[in-house]
Amino acid sequence: MRGICLGLTCLACSTPVPAFATGKKASFVYIDKSDREMFVFAGREQLLRYRIALGRVPLGHKQQEGDKRTPEGRYLLDWKNPNSRYHRSIRVSYPNAADRQAARRRGVSPGGDIMIHGQPNRSPLPAAQLQTFDWTDGCIALTDAQMDALWDVIDTPVPILIVP
Incomplete structure (x- = not known):
């Protein structure tokens, strides 16, 4: 369960309990582009915290198709795609x-x-290596295990704020 901010601990055995196992659902997602971090909240409670990879041109707001930038601003996570070219994906409502x-x-x-998505299907690089640099065309990338946990706590639509 490494890489997941668990937030809760089993009182019986002091073992961390994954947020998605609690049945709690996300009410808000916050992306900090400069720190390459994603925070997922249920109300004021932090459910998940992940390191992320961004678009190949991480500075600045997405301006146009093909600029390799990740958007900045308020959007919605509005659709889940289980049949993505990546290990699952959840769409960001860009452009508004x-x-x-x-x-x-x-x-x-x-x-x-x-999208927020996992690793490319049939990637030649392991996730541990791929997540060390910004490689997407403007999306937000997680490892497959992180994407599975996020998938379980997101019931669309969910607001997302992406800040520089």
Whole structure:
């Protein structure tokens, strides 16, 4: 269970209890891009805390399709995809109306399909290595085990805030 902030401990044996085993569901997700961390909350209680990988160009808000940036701002986790090219994925509702308007003013496509996802299916690199650098096209990447735990606590829609 390494890599998961468990938050709870079994009173009978002092063994950490995974947050997803408690039946609690996420009410809010917070992404800190500069620290490469994800925090998942049920109310004020922290359920999960993970190191993440971001888009290949991690600085700045996503401006357009293909810029390899991870968006910044308030969105929703609005759809779960069990049949992803990665080990599961949960969609971030980027682009929102402001993102579309800003892209339209610049005459570009805002892009889309921003996800929180696990490792690529049939990846040649182990997760421990892949998660040491920013490798996505703008998504937020977790290990497969972390993605499984997140999957279990997310019932869409859930608000997500992504900060620089």
